[in-house]
Amino acid sequence: MPDVRLASSQGKWILLTTVLGSSMALLDSTVVNVALPTIGRDLDASLAALQWTVNAYMVTLAGLILLGGSLGDRYGRRRIFVLGVVWFATASLLCGLSPSAVLLVVARALQGVGGALLTPGSLALIQASFHRDDRSRAVGLWSGFGGIGAAVGPFLGGWLVSGPGWRWVFLLNVPLALLCVPVALRHVPESADEGEHGRFDVLGAVLGALALALLTYALIEARGGTAVVVLTGVAGLAAAVAFVHVERHRPDPMLPPDIFASRQFTAVNLVTLCVYAAFGGYFFLTALQLQVVAGYSPLAAGTALLPTTALMLLFSSRSGALADHTGPRLPLTVGPLLCAAAMLLMLRVGPGADYVTDVLPAVLVMGTGLVTLVAPLTATVLASVDSARAGLASGINNAAARAAGLVAVATLPLVAGMGPKAYRSSTAFDAAFERAMPVCAGVLVVGSLLAFCLVRRPAPDCRRPECRTHGSVTAPPLEGERRG
Incomplete structure (x- = not known):
């Protein structure tokens, strides 16, 4: 039975290494968008190459994240977590040294493999190591620190691009890994699922x-x-x-079809596909719009989006508590509509846009919509299946969100009529952005309607802190298996 106490020195080391590991992947998912225009100019890349810079990572991460969790259960969570950190850091080094867009895309795909190994393991290590009396607080701290990392990510990415250069967006992961791996090997106990004997x-x-x-x-x-x-x-x-x-x-399937026998689980995943597809397209294009059209520096563009994640960190717990009383249907209906309104407000952002009057209102409304939506969505996913399958359900929901985001990044420029060099022309990109945002808003309205029509049964009270203290805008939080 796990017996490490949070107040002990070992407990603090375990928390540190899991935060460092998960922050590597979380930071990477938020900082790269800010660097895209600079990467494109430096490597003379087309818009398709920028799309692949985002999507190559998402393809391997979304496709392998469930397998990564299973590998940890079988061969040891610490072992697979450390392997993932080393793999991720090595791929990050290749990204930072890439002389061409093609090699950058290949390195990003390899980076996604590392992310699929370390992302499930970071939370699983906490739940497999800490005494049950301390586990909830440890998970809350892990999630909160991760949320802070997500909030700082765009600002940090903008600062790196404006200062040392875009390559440091990736190279930053190397010193983090050099700190994380020795701590994990020295202080984190190994754990595995002794009942895990099925074929992969x-x-x-x-x-x-x-x-x-x-x-x-x-x-x-x-x-x-x-x-x-x-x-x-x-x-x-x-x-x-x-x-x-x-x-x-x-x-022994990676994605057991019978889990979709729960109508609630199926309905919430349909909502997830809609909302995270819209978010994927929105954050990809908005980072470009602020720099290409509005003329913001990478630092200013990254800082501009900070209030969205800050609102999530500050108010998600209250939103989750409210959803416990109202049931999930109301927040899952209203949240996407608020986010859709934010995307339409973003149409005000054009050449010479003023931050306070043009950008900030959309960012604040987006943050309010995410606060309303994310915690109830996660809680409903976990409540829609047996508690023994919570980790699997969360992994499927997380993978679905990432897959929806990558499809959106692939499709939206095509739908909006963006040419290969559109991001190098402020006029062309602005026109395409004005066509793209209503499409994203429409997808969110579809998600809202699905929630209103299909999400019925109230979710029981969700006391899992990772539901409530969460700052990532690219995917819902992961929930690991509870043991001991």
Whole structure:
């Protein structure tokens, strides 16, 4: 039984290393968007290359994150966590040294593999190490520090791009890993699931990641309309069909189909797909809009978005408490509508936009919508299945959000009519942005309608602190298995 106390020196070291590890992946998901215009100019990259800079990471992360959690359960959570940190740092070094856009994209895909190994392990280590009386507080501190990291991320990314250069957005992970790994090896106890003896669903993971990669390529390159694009799209659909077939017939599937027997779980994941698709497109394009059109520096653009995450950190717990009384249907209906309104307000951001009158209102409304939405969504996912499957349910929800975001980043520039060099012309990009934001808002309205029509049963009181103290805008928080 886990017996480490939070007040002990070992407990503090465990908390430090898990925060450092998860912060690497969390920071990376928030700082890269701010660096995109500078990366594009420095590497003479097309808009498609910038899309892949975001999506190559998301493809491997979303496709492998469930497998990463299973590997930790089988072979040891500390072992897989450390492997993930080392892998992530090595890939980050390759990103920082990449001389071309192609090599940067390859390195980003490798970085996603490392993220899939370390992201589930950071929370699982806390829950497998701490005494049950301290576990909730430890998870709350871990989640809170991670949220602070998410809030600081865009500001830090902007400062690095404006100062030392965009390569340091990636190179920063190397010293973090050099601190994290020795602490983990010395102070974190090893743990594994002794009852985990099933075969790994490697085929399912590969097919899932392959389907995402092929379909993403087809969407990003669709404007070319070549035979290769068509064949890639068909191959992606075939891989998706094969993935569903494999998961339905394997004895130990990565994604058990029977978990969707819960209508509530299915409904909330449909809402998740809509809202995080809209968020993925919004944050990708807004970071570009602020710099390309409004003329903000990378530092100013990163700082501009800080209030959104700050609001989440300050008020998510109150939102979660309110949702416990009202049930999930109301916040899951109202939250997306507030976020849709924020995206329409963002249409005010044009050449020479004033921060206080043009940008800040949209950022504040977006933060209010996220506060209303994220904690109840996570709590409802966890409450919609048996407690023994909470970790699996959370992993599926997290992967669904990331997959939705990468599809949005691939599709939205195509829908908005952005050309390969659109981000180098303020006029062209501004026109495309004005077409894209209503599309994102419309997807959120669909999510709101789905919540209103399908989410019925009130969720029981969710006391998991990771539901409430969360600052990431790219995916819902992960919940690990509770043992001991």
